[in-house]
Amino acid sequence: ANDVSMIKSAHIGVGISGQEGLQAVLASDYSFAQFRYLQRLLLVHGRWSYFRMCKFLGYFFYKNFAFTLVHFWFGFFCGFSAQTVYDQWFITLFNIVYTSLPVLAMGIFDQDVSDQNSMDYPQLYEPGQLNLLFNKRQFFICMAHGIYTSLALFFIPYGAFYNVAGEDGQHIADYQSFAVTMATSLVIVVSVQIALDTSYWTVINHVFIWGSIATYFSILFTMHSNGIFGIFPNQFPFVGNVRHSLTQKCIWLVILLTTVASVVPVVIVRFLKMNLCPTLSDQIRQRQKAQKKARPLRSRRPQTRRSSSRRSGYAFAHQEGYGELITSGKNMRAKNPPLTSGLEKTLYNSTSWIENFCKKTTDTVSCFSQDKTVKL
Amino acid sequence: MKRTSEESQSRLPDNSALKQQQLPAYRLQLTATGVLSGFFATGVFCLGVGIILILSAKSIKEIEIKYTKICGNCAKLREDATNFDKECTCSIPFYLSETMQGNVYMYYKLYGFYQNLYRYILSRSNSQLMGTDLKDVGTCAPFSKSHDGTPIAPCGAIANSIFNDTIILSYNLNSSIPIEVPMLRSGITWWTDKYVKFQNPRSKNLSIAFAGTTKPPSWAKPVYELDKEDPENNGFLNDDFIVWMRAAAFPTFKKLYRRLNRIQYFTEGLPAGNYSFNITYNFPVTRFRGEKSVVLSTLTWSGGSNLFLGLAYTVTGAVTWLAFFSMMAIHLMLKDRKMFFTQPAIKSSFKKKSRKQRMNSEVTNRAKDL
Numbered sequence: 229a230n231d232v233s234m235i236k237s238a239h240i241g242v243g244i245s246g247q248e249g250l251q252a253v254l255a256s257d258y259s260f261a262q263f264r265y266l267q268r269l270l271l272v273h274g275r276w277s278y279f280r281m282c283k284f285l286g287y288f289f290y291k292n293f294a295f296t297l298v299h300f301w302f303g304f305f306c307g308f309s310a311q312t313v314y315d316q317w318f319i320t321l322f323n324i325v326y327t328s329l330p331v332l333a334m335g336i337f338d339q340d341v342s343d344q345n346s347m348d349y350p351q352l353y354e355p356g357q358l359n360l361l362f363n364k365r366q367f368f369i370c371m372a373h374g375i376y377t378s379l380a381l382f383f384i385p386y387g388a389f390y391n392v393a394g395e396d397g398q399h400i401a402d403y404q405s406f407a408v409t410m411a412t413s414l415v416i417v418v419s420v421q422i423a424l425d426t427s428y429w430t431v432i433n434h435v436f437i438w439g440s441i442a443t444y445f446s447i448l449f450t451m452h453s454n455g456i457f458g459i460f461p462n463q464f465p466f467v468g469n470v471r472h473s474l475t476q477k478c479i480w481l482v483i484l485l486t487t488v489a490s491v492v493p494v495v496i497v498r499f500l501k502m503n504l505c506p507t508l509s510d511q512i513r514q515r516q517k518a519q520k521k522a523r524p525l526r527s528r529r530p531q532t533r534r535s536s537s538r539r540s541g542y543a544f545a546h547q548e549g550y551g552e553l554i555t556s557g558k559n560m561r562a563k564n565p566p567l568t569s570g571l572e573k574t575l576y577n578s579t580s581w582i583e584n585f586c587k588k589t590t591d592t593v594s595c596f597s598q599d600k601t602v603k604l
Numbered sequence: 605m606k607r608t609s610e611e612s613q614s615r616l617p618d619n620s621a622l623k624q625q626q627l628p629a630y631r632l633q634l635t636a637t638g639v640l641s642g643f644f645a646t647g648v649f650c651l652g653v654g655i656i657l658i659l660s661a662k663s664i665k666e667i668e669i670k671y672t673k674i675c676g677n678c679a680k681l682r683e684d685a686t687n688f689d690k691e692c693t694c695s696i697p698f699y700l701s702e703t704m705q706g707n708v709y710m711y712y713k714l715y716g717f718y719q720n721l722y723r724y725i726l727s728r729s730n731s732q733l734m735g736t737d738l739k740d741v742g743t744c745a746p747f748s749k750s751h752d753g754t755p756i757a758p759c760g761a762i763a764n765s766i767f768n769d770t771i772i773l774s775y776n777l778n779s780s781i782p783i784e785v786p787m788l789r790s791g792i793t794w795w796t797d798k799y800v801k802f803q804n805p806r807s808k809n810l811s812i813a814f815a816g817t818t819k820p821p822s823w824a825k826p827v828y829e830l831d832k833e834d835p836e837n838n839g840f841l842n843d844d845f846i847v848w849m850r851a852a853a854f855p856t857f858k859k860l861y862r863r864l865n866r867i868q869y870f871t872e873g874l875p876a877g878n879y880s881f882n883i884t885y886n887f888p889v890t891r892f893r894g895e896k897s898v899v900l901s902t903l904t905w906s907g908g909s910n911l912f913l914g915l916a917y918t919v920t921g922a923v924t925w926l927a928f929f930s931m932m933a934i935h936l937m938l939k940d941r942k943m944f945f946t947q948p949a950i951k952s953s954f955k956k957k958s959r960k961q962r963m964n965s966e967v968t969n970r971a972k973d974l
Binding site: 306307309310311337339384386387388389390391392393395397399400401402403404405406424426428430432433454457458461465467468471472476477478481485488489492495496498499500502503504513514516517 | 636800903
């Protein structure tokens with residue numbers, strides 16, 4: 229009972245349901261049955277949650293800065309009359325339909341390193357403790373990125389449309405064509421950005437990202453069609469726009485240039501950061517990728533889900549017997565190839581169970597010194 | 605332990621790939637080969653496109669003549685609105701040094717005219733322009749109804765401010781009598797504008813169809829007299845009217861006025877020689893310090909004569925290539941450096957647990973109840 233106040237005042241309270249009653253469990257944010265589950269809760273789920281939340285926030289601020297600041301630049305050219313650059317329907321649907329699902333998928337499924345590696349390297353938990361992934365500095369970086377993108381999004385079409393006519397001489401620099409060009413380039417730029425941000429591409433991510441772009445184009449075609457203009461002429465005044473604008477080559481060149489100009493600096497910065505000052509997470513990811521290439525590709529299904537061992541029975545014996553053989557999983561997993569770096573060899577328990585057995589006593593001494601660097 | 609596994613049976617999450625966060629996935633990583641080859645390809649593409657665009661923009665011939673102030677004293681005359689019934693014309697000669705080959709288009713260009721103002725863009729009625737409901741002028745403030753309450757057709761500020769200068773191009777053949785260059789008035793609008801968005805009210809006689817409405821205050825003629833010769837170009841279907849109603853995006857814009865009719869002496873385009881513009885000056889721009897000009901230009905596949913897109917592509921391609929070379933240099937310098945893994949994994953410390961503890965933890969670790 230005295231734990232309840234402690235749990236309530238914590239940022240995240242964790243209760244263990246057990247023989248002392250359920251009061252702690254009812255007051256806590258998370259509860260489980262055994263204390264050792266805390267390790268997985270913190271190192272895997274807690275860390276992933278922080279990582280996903282920070283990425284989600286960063287992307288969300290960036291997307292909305294890019295979307296909104298365009299109106300600031302347009303103000304200089306429209307007499308500061310608060311004319312929107314985009315179609316009214318686009319403004320309504322942008323945050324709800326066109327860009328909400330990809331970032332949601334990223335916020336649910338993204339993983340920087342696998343769960344096993346998260347448990348093996350608890351140092352990865354440090355960025356969460358030190359508030360490194362989303363603080364004032366990161367927010368200003370997002371804002372700067374959004375400002376730069378809005379500059380590219382506005383001034384490239386502005387310059388391209390300044391004194392031009394279409395391929396057949398007709399009007400191309402009208403307000404509606406400009407709105408369609410800006411809206412299309414915005415959707416494509418933010419979609420490419422989320423594609424770069426998502427580091428764990430499941431089927432759902434693919435469906436959401438490409439589906440959002442497809443949804444944008446299908447809604448665009450619908451809203452600019454003759455039929456709907458016939459029914460609601462005052463609500464859908466953009467009739468014929470898509471047919472005229474998106475069939476002009478120079479508009480697609482403008483959209484492509486805007487995308488390249490917005491995305492190239494991001495890729496440069498990330499690539500250089502990864503090469504010059506890689507974080508622990510980057511290093512582990514590179515090793516993961518190298519391991520995956522080295523390991524022969526087998527059907528991973530029974531392994532990843534571990535369905536067979538999930539609800540297996542427990543066996544107890546008085547003597548050791550073959551318990552070591554079974555629990556090391558040697559007969560279930562493929563043997564990892566020996567790695568070249570001497571340091572890495574000790575990090576992997578890829579040696580046979582017999583060597584494990586022999587090393588136990590000798591390793592206890594050497595491990596004590598390493599243990600001090602572990603923080604939980 | 606058996607008891608807890610039974611108790612937590614009911615709250616066990618599904619052992620599906622989705623719930624256990626083990627969906628098959630591709631881990632995206634910025635590898636050196638991927639990034640560098642992408643940058644190289646992008647750089648090549650952008651440079652190529654940029655050079656092509658610059659070359660095509662340079663091959664366009666364009667001539668622009670600003671006639672705001674040089675047209676006699678028309679500018680001063682039009683500053684006073686009471687002079688609306690006084691006609692003011694002028695003739696501006698110019699010389700074409702080279703033949704303009706191919707299709708030639710004549711535009712009028714305005715500077716400082718903000719067709720993208722918020723209230724200006726709102727001030728129109730699409731249902732009226734579609735011909736279905738002539739009396740629907742609700743959104744056309746402040747030009748919706750006249751003094752006596754009759755609805756204006758076409759209503760709104762956009763329609764009221766239509767560009768009403770007449771520009772006629774004439775050619776001095778053999779420096780004798782100038783001949784008028786034949787120009788086409790049709791085919792200057794978007795197809796959807798002419799056939800879907802703008803429709804006349806259904807009636808045999810347009811003046812009867814527009815009964816009960818009045819002309820906008822700044823217009824000289826009512827809408828059904830815009831082009832009496834051609835019924836396809838009269839009423840709301842008038843091409844100049846439709847072109848004007850398509851609001852421009854920026855304060856400096858040009859709108860298509862006429863196309864060259866390639867007959868008689870002009871089958872190849874506009875030959876070099878002496879020309880002149882005969883302008884009936886009606887549209888006042890000096891009061892808001894704007895300017896107007898007339899533009900003759902040819903076209904290519906990429907549209908008008910704007911160098912910006914070509915330059916922007918070339919610059920982007922060059923920057924991408926520069927980035928490619930520097931990133932490749934950095935990558936090659938760093939490749940030889942061994943990736944020293946300074947942080948040890950905690951796996952090795954598992955071994956110090958007792959045999960029994962380890963056995964239990966490994967079995968239940970695999971269960972992964974969370």
